[in-house]
Amino acid sequence: MAIVDLVLPTLDEAQALPWVLGRLPDGYRAIVVDNGSVDGSADVARAAGATVISESRRGFGAAVAAGVAAATAPIVAVCDADASLDPAELPRLVAMLDGGADLVLGRRVPTTRGAWPAHARLANRYLARRISRITGSRLRDLGPMRVARTAALQSLELTDRxxxxxxEMVLTAAAAxxxxxxxxVPYAPRAGRSKVTGTVRGTATAITDMRRVMREARP
Known part of the structure; x- marks a missing residue:
């Protein structure tokens, strides 16, 4: 039985998945959430032994929420499936749960200059500062690698898709x-083209979504 379920939201990541799934630590189960891939990502994941579920509604939140709902291990982790983050780093995050943390975020540290585009890095820094003021937690990154106890995360009943x-996860957890x-955590250049931070338009869309979440979260 897995001690950690790793949710991997996936949209056309057939190129990266073999490496990502090959980096899973012992006792970790990969839950690959196929969010409409047309490159055979689901087949690649199954061939590597991952649990694959489909989420027809497009969106990062929709994919992660489906994976979290399917998690049964005591601890759930989330990580991008594009090979920019190494699942082998996850035990360090999981260990912090035993040290009193409830939600552990991986702060991305680029391994090369091109790993994290400047426009995305600046947008993230701005959001992290605002989130720190709201939550009282000193955060420098709203990173995609994170771990929490499964039952606790499921109980937050997050709605953004x-x-x-x-x-929303960070704000709701802080409010609780x-x-x-x-x-x-090391952050390497992703395999293939990013759907979000790889383009200015994608980053702008993400910022718009996050500003909406901030407005809705205000008392």
Missing amino acids: RSGYPL GWHIVEID
């Missing part, structure tokens, strides 16, 4: 009194 989902911490 677009790019605002990661922000969770202890939120960060730990540095």
